[in-house]
Amino acid sequence: MRSVEEHLQRVLAGVVPLSPLDHTLLDARGCVLAEDVTAPWPLPPFDNSAMDGYAVRVEDVKAASDGKPVVLRVVDDVPAGYRASVPVTEGTAIRIMTGAPMPEGAEAVVPVEWTDGGMPEVTIMRDVAHGAHVRSRGDDVSLGDVVATSGTVLGPREIALLAAVGRGRVSVHPAPRVVILSTGSELVEPGTPLQPGLITDSNGYTIAAAVQEAGAIAYRVGPVPDDAPLLLSTIEDQLVRADMIVTTGGVSAGAYDTVKAVLSRLGTVEFTKVAMQPGMPQGHGFLGPEQTPIFTLPGNPVSAYVSFEVFVRPVLRRMLGHQRIYRPVVRAVLTETLMSPQGKRQFARGHLSVEEGRYVVRPAGGQGSHMLGAMAQANCLVVVPEDVTEVKPGTALAVLRLDEA
Numbered sequence: 001m002r003s004v005e006e007h008l009q010r011v012l013a014g015v016v017p018l019s020p021l022d023h024t025l026l027d028a029r030g031c032v033l034a035e036d037v038t039a040p041w042p043l044p045p046f047d048n049s050a051m052d053g054y055a056v057r058v059e060d061v062k063a064a065s066d067g068k069p070v071v072l073r074v075v076d077d078v079p080a081g082y083r084a085s086v087p088v089t090e091g092t093a094i095r096i097m098t099g100a101p102m103p104e105g106a107e108a109v110v111p112v113e114w115t116d117g118g119m120p121e122v123t124i125m126r127d128v129a130h131g132a133h134v135r136s137r138g139d140d141v142s143l144g145d146v147v148a149t150s151g152t153v154l155g156p157r158e159i160a161l162l163a164a165v166g167r168g169r170v171s172v173h174p175a176p177r178v179v180i181l182s183t184g185s186e187l188v189e190p191g192t193p194l195q196p197g198l199i200t201d202s203n204g205y206t207i208a209a210a211v212q213e214a215g216a217i218a219y220r221v222g223p224v225p226d227d228a229p230l231l232l233s234t235i236e237d238q239l240v241r242a243d244m245i246v247t248t249g250g251v252s253a254g255a256y257d258t259v260k261a262v263l264s265r266l267g268t269v270e271f272t273k274v275a276m277q278p279g280m281p282q283g284h285g286f287l288g289p290e291q292t293p294i295f296t297l298p299g300n301p302v303s304a305y306v307s308f309e310v311f312v313r314p315v316l317r318r319m320l321g322h323q324r325i326y327r328p329v330v331r332a333v334l335t336e337t338l339m340s341p342q343g344k345r346q347f348a349r350g351h352l353s354v355e356e357g358r359y360v361v362r363p364a365g366g367q368g369s370h371m372l373g374a375m376a377q378a379n380c381l382v383v384v385p386e387d388v389t390e391v392k393p394g395t396a397l398a399v400l401r402l403d404e405a
């Protein structure tokens with residue numbers, strides 16, 4: 001049997017980020033930037049008002065107060081998006097809205113609340129300092145600043161800045177397109193009435209959701225029966241749109257396990273046993289003219305999901321260009337006894353929380369490879385080393401957080 005590390009190294013070997021492509025800004029959300037972006041103009045691009053009010057010369061409103069207001073002639077009115085047609089000169093003001101460019105000659109803005117709001121004359125009840133309520137050109141970002149570096153993951157905050165510096169398109173590593181195929185003659189689509197002996201295809205949905213959560217594009221192909229020619233033609237058809245193929249089921253020792261039989265016709269896939277639980281039977285290889293990577297995951301629902309987390313997700317994250325490809329790991333204190341098979345690394349489903357300032361983890365129900373009810377309670381995988389068969393409460397173990405990228 002192969003160790004988890006060895007299998008992981010093998011599936012990661014030679015994996016590089018997908019070649020950069022231009023994306024529109026919103027299509028680039030969640031992607032990794034493949035260029036350094038510099039600001040072609042400063043932010044703000046021009047001096048502008050931070051308040052609705054009146055643009056004035058400081059000297060003209062000096063010592064203005066409720067008891068001794070100042071009256072100025074209003075010579076223009078500038079909403080955001082417009083520019084004043086005249087300057088502010090001695091004894092005058094220009095009405096101005098938030099975001100409008102500061103008129104020539106104006107040194108500060110008096111908010112409307114400190115005035116009578118008048119037109120064509122305004123009575124001003126407060127004085128202001130030079131620059132008051134003015135947002136200066138470049139006070140946030142300077143012309144030529146690098147606002148985002150290659151490798152940055154684009155979320156709402158980064159996208160805000162790219163939009164502000166005028167970038168409608170950016171170069172990013174595109175999201176891999178992953179075809180997900182469930183195999184098994186017992187499988188029907190959710191929403192179909194259950195006949196005796198049949199179950200619904202949950203793996204297709206689990207893996208598709210996990211692919212999307214990893215930042216990739218999921219093409220879920222409905223369940224394919226255990227029929228070698230049909231499976232072969234389905235995979236052949238799907239290759240054209242796939243950067244990766246993930247199958248579930250049919251890789252163990254069963255008499256109808258068709259995946260193994262079929263794939264040698266399309267490429268090279270190595271089937272192996274990995275010293276882990278769940279997820280022992282694994283297959284990985286390359287198919288078709290493009291040498292598209294394929295993972296054949298075990299059919300048991302928990303095994304398929306855990307295998308995805310441990311092997312497939314890091315590969316997808318690397319194809320996406322992420323620097324960090326693994327889930328964050330923390331050490332947490334176990335609350336209940338956990339049994340584990342000798343010689344296999346167990347990835348037990350657990351629930352991680354913080355109690356009295358430290359991480360604690362409790363097993364999330366039954367640990368059978370079919371137990372989706374228990375899996376849905378989990379927010380982490382508790383790693384029990386290969387040589388440990390029983391872990392006592394109070395022991396600290398490494399935990400992979402599933403609730404954080």
Ligand SMILES: Nc1nc2c(c(=O)[nH]1)N[C@H]1C(S)=C(S)[C@@H](COP(=O)(O)OP(=O)(O)OC[C@H]3O[C@@H](n4cnc5c(N)ncnc54)[C@H](O)[C@@H]3O)O[C@H]1N2
Nearest residue numbers: 182184201202203204249250251252253280298299300303
């Ligand atoms: N004699 C042996 N039997 C089994 C072994 C073994 O070493 N010797 N290994 C066991 C382990 S461990 C696993 S894991 C499974 C892997 O089985 P397969 O990958 O061949 O998958 P299937 O036999 O097709 O299905 C297993 C199980 O999972 C259910 N299943 C399959 N696909 C789905 C799906 N899309 N949605 C929901 N559930 C699914 C299927 O109905 C079976 O119950 O083999 C063990 N057996």
Ligand code: MOO
Nearest residue numbers: 278279280303369
């Ligand atoms: O690993 Mo099977 O992968 O134990 O259920």
Ligand SMILES: [Mg+2]
Nearest residue numbers: 183184249250
């Ligand atoms: Mg099957």
